[in-house]
Amino acid sequence: MRRHHDMGGEPAGPVVPEEHDYAPWEKRVDAIRQLLSARGVMTVDELRRGIEELGPGAYDELSYYQRWIASVGNVLLEKGVVSVDELGQRMAEVEARWRAEGRSAA
Amino acid sequence: MSERFARGALVRVRSIHPPGHVRTPHYLRGRAGLVEAVAGHYANPEELAYGRDGLPPRALYRVRFVQAELWPDYTGAVGDTLVADLYEHWLEPAS
Secondary structure, X not given: OOOOOOOOOOOOXXXXXXXXXXXXXXXXXXXXXXXXXXXOOOOHHHHXXXXXXXXXXXXXXXXXXXXXXXXXXXXHHHHOOOOHXXXXXXXXXXXXXXXXXXXXXX | OOOOOOOOOEEEEOOOOOOOOOOOOHHHOOOEEEEEEEEEEEOOHHHHOOOOOOXXXXXXXXXXXXXXXXXXXXXXXXXXXXXEEEEHHHEEEOO
8 A cells, every 4th residue: 555655656736846945944943853863863764754654634734844843743752852741831832932922823 | 795686687676565664666666677776785764764773784776667667658758767766675586
């Protein structure tokens, strides 16, 4: 059985080759991934595996770097680098800070 | 480091469908191609993906396939080919 992400050759729309700027958060995700790799915490292979395990719904709905950070989060939870509670509390803190600054949280 | 297949060998991609992380595209399973080069020896990404060391290293081959054999409705030029990097344990001799 073909796994969802393994979609080479499946029907799809045209590829639109356009340049785009990276949002600051996307650069930060890239930096986090590189640091985790440089410090031996997780490999790019684990990143890919985590992306593949997001499943059909999230895999299709999330953007490129959203898939990356979702995978990074899940792999760090698996390895015990962070706990669910730590991650949940920190995300709530960041969201509260953003709201206080008048920015919208994704 | 030794390799099971030499340049020019006709190989077939194993037609298996394990559930974990693999680097062999689904559309190549069971297809035959020619070994173009040995691309090197690398830790097995199927193991690295789960936090293990992936050792001993596996031979990685550059294998060339005929596009018209991969896609039944292929409309490109007859001589079009596709090259994929495939690990040795995914290949078997083809006759």
